[in-house]
Amino acid sequence: MRLSRAWLLLAVAVLLLARPLWAESREVREPVFAGSWYPGTGQALEAMLDDFLGRAGTRPVPGRLVALAAPHAGLPYSGPIAAWAYKALKGQGFETVVLIGPSHRAAFNGVSIYDHGAYKTPLGLTAIDIELAAALKAQDPDLRYVPKAHAREHCLEIQLPFLQRRLDRFKIVPLVMGSQDYPTCQRLAKALAACGRGRSMLLVASTDLSHHHSSALARALDDVVMADVRAFDPEALHRDLSLGRCEACGGGPLVATMIAARLLGADRGAVLAYADTSAVTMDKSSVVGYMSAAFWDSGQAEAGQNATPTSGLKPEDRSALLAMARASVKAAIEGRDYLPPDPPAALSAPSGAFVTLKKNGVLRGCIGRLSADAPLYLAVVRMARAAAFEDPRFPPLDPAEFEDLSFEISVISPFKRIKDIAEVRVGEHGLLMRRGFRSGLLLPQVPGEWGWDRDEFLEHTCLKAGLPGDCWRDPSTEIYVFTAEVF
8 A cells, every 4th residue: 555655656746747848848839940941950050140140231220129021931042131130130139029920821810829838949949928928819809829820830930040149038929910901910010019018029020022023023023012111101012012013921911010110109111131032043033032121210209300300301391302303204294394483491402312213113213413512402303304314224204104103312411432441331321433434323222122231232333333343442443432311
């Protein structure tokens, strides 16, 4: 009898000791794609991530970072672009990261929330923020845990190693969207905003862009997404996706993230980098597009300036300049001159400016004035007309194209000559390269659109000037930097 009781007590003790291990095995979401979509060992994964981060450029986020967008294909393909987004985390700290992605393998309605345990990668375990998950579920009853949504889904797993490499001591809330309609995006965004206020929380939208088109067509489609991101216009993005003007497998997560970020105070959006798979495969016949982006609170609204840009241009000034640019081109089509009546005093200060025209998201013309020897409004009026009819890369604008045009204005700062290329800040500076009678200029937003690092930015500016790609190494080449306010 004593022996039986002893064995019984021993068995109970073993079960009690084993229970935490058994519970953990049920709670941890094991990595599914380690060893295939990304390296399966911590050492190899760290080396890959550090290589991507080392080669990625840096675009300053001048304010409180609220959200990021990053691609989610296999890291050898998407990693170089995703690194631009995660490099923006330098010096940042967040207690919780909410990951939002689309369901690729499981069909279900609504949004699934992984509300227990942890996610695992070769870099270790990252715990779920159970408190925030519960608050989100209480805020929106449609949020629920759907096991099949997370079982073999790659779009969130592929983001986690970058976060583990860039942040210390954080938790996550993984969300997978089975429905990407606008009402679902709105409900999710409102829940995130309601629960996120006062928290140290970062949103990450996981999305690739167009799939399986030629590189040229992919760029045309992806330019539409990027234009909506730069304009910080989630409604326009959803409309463009619904009408087939662009593609994004994580379009719903991106729209929901942008709405939530706006509700949480963000007032700026920027594309940090762009590329397609041909950058790796060299095959331009069928590609997938990748973008990284950031959304932040510039602090301008809290300052009572209603998001006034640092140059002093108010939103109404920007709108007036864009209207003038469009009116100038329309007048030229109709065979008449155009000068705006009574331009605001704020637009009369001398300034250089570029006007970029795009047709359905594809570049249609870009001409600028470097010197600040004319009023800003007059530079914009003249450059808009020149971009439409005088850009030597394109035929003169046909009247039938006018309604499909979008206008972008870049108001540029004075130029500063530099001697050390270490002074070039990719994403903040534009470049002017000059040698003899040849010169070439690229605006600050260009390297981010193409995913260039500093050396590639310098090389392409040299080529733009009709000079060898390494002309920046020649002491006789003059290198200038400038900034631009782009809208």
